[in-house]
Amino acid sequence: MEVVIVPDAKAGGELIAEAMARLLRRKPDALLGVATGSTPLPIYQALTAKARSGAVDTSRARIAQLDEYVGLPADHPESYRSVLRREVLEPLGLGMEAFMGPDGTAEDIPEACEAYDKALAEAGGVDLQLLGIGTDGHIGFNEPCSSLASRTRIKTLTQQTRIDNARFFGGDIEQVPHHVITQGIGTILEARHLVLLATGEGKADAVAATVEGPVAAVCPASALQLHPHATVVVDESAASKLKHADYFRHTYDNKPDWQGI
Numbered sequence: 001m002e003v004v005i006v007p008d009a010k011a012g013g014e015l016i017a018e019a020m021a022r023l024l025r026r027k028p029d030a031l032l033g034v035a036t037g038s039t040p041l042p043i044y045q046a047l048t049a050k051a052r053s054g055a056v057d058t059s060r061a062r063i064a065q066l067d068e069y070v071g072l073p074a075d076h077p078e079s080y081r082s083v084l085r086r087e088v089l090e091p092l093g094l095g096m097e098a099f100m101g102p103d104g105t106a107e108d109i110p111e112a113c114e115a116y117d118k119a120l121a122e123a124g125g126v127d128l129q130l131l132g133i134g135t136d137g138h139i140g141f142n143e144p145c146s147s148l149a150s151r152t153r154i155k156t157l158t159q160q161t162r163i164d165n166a167r168f169f170g171g172d173i174e175q176v177p178h179h180v181i182t183q184g185i186g187t188i189l190e191a192r193h194l195v196l197l198a199t200g201e202g203k204a205d206a207v208a209a210t211v212e213g214p215v216a217a218v219c220p221a222s223a224l225q226l227h228p229h230a231t232v233v234v235d236e237s238a239a240s241k242l243k244h245a246d247y248f249r250h251t252y253d254n255k256p257d258w259q260g261i
């Protein structure tokens with residue numbers, strides 16, 4: 001696992017957007033797995049700026065969704081499909097034909113979950129998967145004690161996650177669905193490159209458990225330790241509880257020129 005400590009969220013966004021741009025230059029139709037939440041927004045802004053300045057052509061990029069609320073109409077402003085259309089697809093000039101995601105409105109949710117895993121595989125797999133992290137260490141919506149081998153499936157949100165996400169629903173926790181579809185941890189681990197961004201002090205405990213704790217279902221993000229190409233980008237606050245922070249700085253400062261994230 002590579003850990004990169006950046007001064008702030010903007011620098012993290014820029015670093016990751018550059019890695020995505022490099023991938024798209026090499027593979028213009030790369031399948032980019034994208035995450036929601038506030039943390040990845042600086043990545044999308046930086047990538048959009050690169051696309052608009054002509055530094056990268058995103059016109060053939062394909063976008064895959066990580067997770068979705070169950071029961072919110074697809075056109076609800078806070079369905080993750082709507083959020084991604086607003087924050088990623090439209091700014092990059094992509095239409096919904098470039099998008100794939102699980103159907104949170106399906107009558108048969110288990111079937112929709114299976115169909116999504118199949119669709120990801122048929123699309124050739126995710127090239128680069130962006131991840132945020134919940135305060136409890138969740139990735140996607142894989143709450144603590146999710147199987148590290150799990151596939152895309154329905155999950156029940158913890159009360160803490162519903163509290164954390166109420167801010168997107170006018171602060172009203174009653175509006176936050178209880179159920180979600182999320183790529184499983186096993187599904188996420190199939191992406192070729194995992195890039196997790198965490199910013200702010202509120203994520204410091206989860207980051208320490210992810211990077212320096214044991215691989216354990218109680219901290220789903222710790223599964224990144226099992227992946228051959230996982231990058232964790234953290235700002236100084238999110239890095240504040242890492243015992244090996246100096247080593248991570250030293251490693252990054254001395255990395256060979258040819259090695260991007």
Ligand SMILES: N[C@@H]1[C@@H](O)[C@H](O)[C@@H](COP(=O)(O)O)O[C@@H]1O
Pocket residue numbers: 035036037038039040066067131132133134135139140141161165
């Ligand atoms: N399902 C999403 C996660 O993918 C995201 O990582 C997390 C953290 O969000 P934020 O980045 O806003 O803290 O929120 C939600 O639970």
